[in-house]
Amino acid sequence: MLAVVIVVAALYFARKVFVPLALALLFSFLLGPLVIHLRRWHFGRLHSVLVVVVLSFSLVGAIGALMFFQTADVIRKLPQYQENIHKKLLSFHIGQEGKFSRINRTIAEFQKDITPPPGIQPQQPQPAGTQKPVPVEIKGGTLSPVEVIQKIMGSLLGIAINAFVVVFFVIFMLMEREDMRDRLIRMIGTGKLNTTTQLLDDAGQRVSRYLRVQLMVNATYGILAGIGLYFIGIPNALLWGLLAGIFRYIPYAGIWVAVTMPFALGLAVDPGWTKPLLTIGLFGALELTVANLLEPWLYGTSTGITPLAVLFAAVFWTWLWGPVGLLLSTPLTVCLVTMGRYIPALSFINILLGDEPVLSPPARFYQRLLAMDQEEAAEISEQYLKEKSLAELYDDMVIPALTLAEADRQRGALDDLKHRQIVQTVRFLVDDLADYSQEVKERFESEHACGSALPADHHGAETVINAFPVLCVPARNEADEIAATMLSQLLDERGIPVKVVPASAFISEKADLIKNEKANVVCISAVAPSRSLHARHLLKRLATDLPESRIIVGLWNEKQDAQEIRRRFPAVSPDNIVTSLKLAVERILPLATTSAGPGYSSQIPNRTICLIELCLQCRIPLNPLKLFDCGM
Template sequence: MVDRAGMTRALVARTAPAARGSEQVRRLQTWLLGGLLALALMYTLYFARDILLPVCLAVLLALLLRPLVRLLHRLRLPEPLGAALILLLALGALGAGAGSVADPAVGWVERAPQVMETLQVRMSGLERTLAPARQATERLQRMTRTEANQREVVMRGPALADIILGKAQNFVAQGLGVVALTYFFLAFGKQSLRAVLTSLPRRDDRLHVSDIVQTVQVNITAYLATITLINAVLALVTAGIMWMLGVPSPLLWGAMAGLFNFIPYLGPAATTLVLFAVGVVSFDSWTQSLLPALCFIAVTSVEGNFLTPMIVGRRLTLNPIFVFATVLFWGWLWGIAGALLAVPILAVTKILCDATPPLRTVGALLGGMAREGEVKPL
């Protein structure tokens, strides 16, 4: 009699290693395909930044201004007209603010060579301390210097005026694109969303997607408005302190502090260095020279360690590791504009993950799950 059970066990024993090997190959292929997809996505984000950057900025601005358009709509003003009115008021306020700091900014740019010279003179003590290291470097350069009969090749880049002109043209074009996209998102975004919901076949799916969109929109708008208000207060406080200390162009440094504060860690650090340089070139004594930077450190420490966690932490908490990594990543990918948008993009991602059940694990990883009642529908 044939032992079929034994034959089956033998066959399974022979095929099991092959099955395990095949499963490992499939997993390896999945990881490799995922890595290639990530590289392709980064490649696309980098080379499409001139298109994607205005779109991202327009979406964030539309979310920030959407409550005002909704308020005007409740007052019987059509959304296209209300969007145009709110956008014009926002542009007017932005233009007035930029105009108030434009002349001081141009003046400081023109004084840049004098500022650098003054800094070198004031920091001469530090330079004397570093003199031995500089002399060692010069000796090393002399040892590795090429022979006199060899020609020195000098690489000349484009002129500074050409660089500034090209950047200005690109900035104006992207600015116009942001304004136009923001208007269309404000005026017709609701209609587009309604069309998407109507295309869904099941009523339960329409209600589910609508709840997620409303929840995400409410929480993102609240976060952006809160952060913008905090940074505006920081700008006013910094400008007031600089004015009381007698620092030239206090409005300029206040505006810079508020704008740079959108970039966690790196932004306040850059503002501190700038205020230190301004203090050194503006005052004779070291006590007065250090006061602007020290006062700003005190203000931004209170804001970063107490005010922002107390206000924003009730609705959204972000993991500092991911915050810093996100700033570095988007700053490397899109430059200063990417660094400014990094934290809002991370916040949008976390809120979206918290509102979507399959992605709540990712949301918890980005900063902790929202407590009951934190993420509430409209």
């Protein structure tokens, strides 16, 4: 913290040095790609730098001169607009008998009524020889024309000196670009060569691209604004277009400053209200189009900072360096955030200001469960489901959240009551997602019914197709049962009949239920951590009582080594031990489908398995009944 205070204090008190240096660095980022392109065209280093710098600053000087003459022309024409301004003021009733004057008079009379008259204070006897001091006020005289000229010339001279300093800094930065990079790498340390190189490349690319895109966007905005103001009839439309493009460099507030001046001029030149209203409409349409369509398309992830960070940076750098800091706020913040990505000591800057998610999806989902915010937890899952499949939602977010809750409960950080509430909330969310699973299944059956695309003889084939039921057996508690419910939804999407055994049933009851259901495939559901013991005990019992059943062991979100897992479950084939719902579906689907009838083998044809694997890879729900009806 002390280091941060020292750095901020140094930036503030030495701003006369750091501001030109920062401006030069900004221009070097912007002009660096042009210099590189000229050097690729076999220009020398010095010639490339001089050509780019001279042309760039000549363009800046020409724009400045144009704005100066346009501003002088506006000042010269202001007396011509006096009559319209007076009529506008009269239209607001600000005359002697206007509404505002009557309001002011009423307020003054009310204050007079509620303020008691000052009482007569008795005179206190003054000691002999003392007198009341007489107040003396010293007023400075008005400045002479010579003093005014001296002040103006002093300000212009200071601006000119700073401009020359910036130009020379830019020239030397572009000339010594590689040498400065090497010195910075050496200062950080050659042992971190890879990290430093990534830092410099990332910061350079982000800032350079941001400045180029911002220049194109603001220039386009200024051109369109100038053309629109010209056709509206606002005088000196070129000046206001240039100012609109420049003020857009100021985050958020710049556009309002830009629209104020042509709006005020429209009030002055137009006897009515048409031109001012059209001016507001023009800037509003431009801002909506540029901010919502053009900027998101062009910027993309070029900055890497959040909108709140842009606003905070604007306030901080303006306080530190004034108006120049406001212009430099976003590029400087981008550099700091990029440094935070690669330098551990500055990682807090990336966490606070960067646009990367600071919490993983399961941690964020689990945090909302801890806060008992069921609505936002459902919103997070629905948002995730827009980009991912239901299996990925369960594997990547819901089951890891259950694992985190169980780990906290075992450490004592989560009491049993809160743990039960979290599990119940997850159950409600999973039950709600069952409707989504059913919609996927119905949509697939309606859009991918393959019987209509086959010859007529396939429809009358006397073939009995069996999709043997699958039983999902929780290893111990309700979290295991919820995971089994998730698996049943994913299998049901593919037309596999599934039944979930209640977690409250005893092991003997589970074995009897499996016998009665004549299940061909049994999946033991166990949510990590510390579920392996219960899953192994249940596996031994089922393997003894039901030797003909195919048993799949699902150790959801298990992070242990695969060999260690196989060592703990020697009674089951290694291929039948899965750690995600997606893998479980891929393994169960071939086991749960078979065919019987004349001319059919009891094994699934290879082309059918290939089709099943293809559908799984493409996230297409697959109904095995439809599959075999099509003659596969």
